[in-house]
Amino acid sequence: MKLVIPVRRAVERMRPYHPPLEGRTGKLRLDFNENALGCSPAVRRALARLTREQVAMYPEYEATRRRLARFFHVRPAELVLTNGTDDALRLVVDTFVEPRSRVLLVEPTFAMYRFYAELAGAKIAALRYDSAMQFPLQKVLRVLRARPCVFFLANPNNPTGTLLGRSELKQILEAAHNTLVVVDEAYFEFSGVTVLPWIRRFPNLVVTRTFSKAAGLAGLRVGCLFAHRALVSVLRKAHSPYSVNTAALVAAEAAVREGRFVQQYAREVVRNRQELARALAALGIKFFPSGGNFVLVDFGPRAPTVLRRLRQRGILARDRQADFGRVGLVRITVGTRAQMRRLIRALRELWKS
Ligand SMILES: Cc1ncc(COP(=O)(O)O)c(C=O)c1O
Structure with missing residues (x-):
């Protein structure tokens, strides 16, 4: 349909923004770098x-x-x-x-x-x-x-x-x-x-x-x-x-x-980021050092399978392959110790199989 009022050229030139997935409630949300525990x-x-x-x-x-x-x-x-x-x-x-x-x-x-x-x-x-x-x-x-x-x-x-x-x-x-x-x-x-x-x-x-x-x-x-x-x-x-x-x-x-809640959470995330890094290294999976509450991981050609199989287990991670124009890169949010243990267990199982 032709619009009555012309759209600004800048908007016309933009590629449509694809809003991220919905239906995330109740899953292990390691896909948006949110606080994985909830607010204080x-x-x-x-x-x-x-x-x-x-x-x-x-x-x-x-x-x-x-x-x-x-x-x-x-x-x-x-x-x-x-x-x-x-x-x-x-x-x-x-x-x-x-x-x-x-x-x-x-x-x-x-x-x-x-x-x-x-x-x-x-x-x-x-x-x-x-x-x-x-x-x-x-x-x-x-x-x-x-x-x-x-x-x-x-x-x-x-x-x-x-x-x-x-x-x-x-x-x-x-x-x-x-x-x-x-x-x-x-x-x-x-x-x-x-x-x-x-x-x-x-x-x-x-x-x-x-x-x-x-x-x-x-x-x-x-x-x-x-x-x-x-x-x-x-x-x-x-x-x-x-x-x-x-x-x-x-x-x-x-x-x-209640700034203490945020400080404690951040401290825990930094510790868990190290634990995740150690687990990835032990599995021989490449990753990049991070200053945030997330780690960019390179799963190589197996990335699409890893993402799918994590999803089947209720664990969401973010596909970042398009950003780099090659397969492999997935961003994983770091959460609580229990959440990271669940993630690491899943990665161990699916990486070996
Ligand atoms: C670098 C960076 N800045 C800002 C944001 C979003 O911030 P806000 O929720 O305050 O708009 C994000 C979220 O992913 C981010 O990665």
Whole structure:
């Protein structure tokens, strides 16, 4: 059917986004890097206390913003509450990216960077992680000399797990004279590496964090964007006034109030990531070091069978073969000890047979 109103060229050019699989409830969900245990009991209690009046009212942000700013050791003027990282990415694009502006990515990476950049009609300058999942630092520094408008960088990166240290990040920021550098720290709790304190030093730095991963609030959609206060005041102008809902505010506050739950979970995941690595090595299965709550595994030509047979056992992992244009690569989320033992048992059985 011909549409009455012409669709924007940028949208017409985009490939349709295929939403991930549904029907995951009750399975061992090692496919989306979520908290595999669930949110903390304190979050559940806080949500249960939501009043009818609170639900009926438009959200009020200031108190939550102040509390979260205190938790993250920034000033309220350096923080934007967002509807997950997605909202932060879109806000950056809406504020800074004109049609045909250049956006730098190192792929494979989180798909939403390309999604929002393409939606805005940007031109993508895409570099690639190499076959050892190493970050192409020298190439990035070279491309930055041509002053792309925005550089989206996930640290650690999803799906490769690659983690850049502070010295590499400093080189990038110092080279990015006329580029806004967005460092997406969605997996910070599992990597321990952050550039958040640098927002005062680098006026072209944006840092994003999310409550979707370690804190287990993916279903509520809440995150934070941090930047120099001058940058934040510009970004706020372009932000939807009510993008974060009241349940998400209440849950985020409860999550930081009981920060111990998140810390303990992250610590357990880091231990289990090592245990999974040891088990994979013992089976002779190749994998890549990861700074996140997931491991990228190379099952070679047996990957499709492995994925199918894990699914038959109720274990979901994420097929990442298309990202690399070759068979083999599967991303597995790291969860609790019992969950990892179940996964390792299944892998042992099906790898030998
Ligand atoms: C690097 C990265 N950033 C952000 C997100 C999603 O964050 P949110 O749920 O806050 O939109 C993901 C989820 O997979 C991710 O891998």
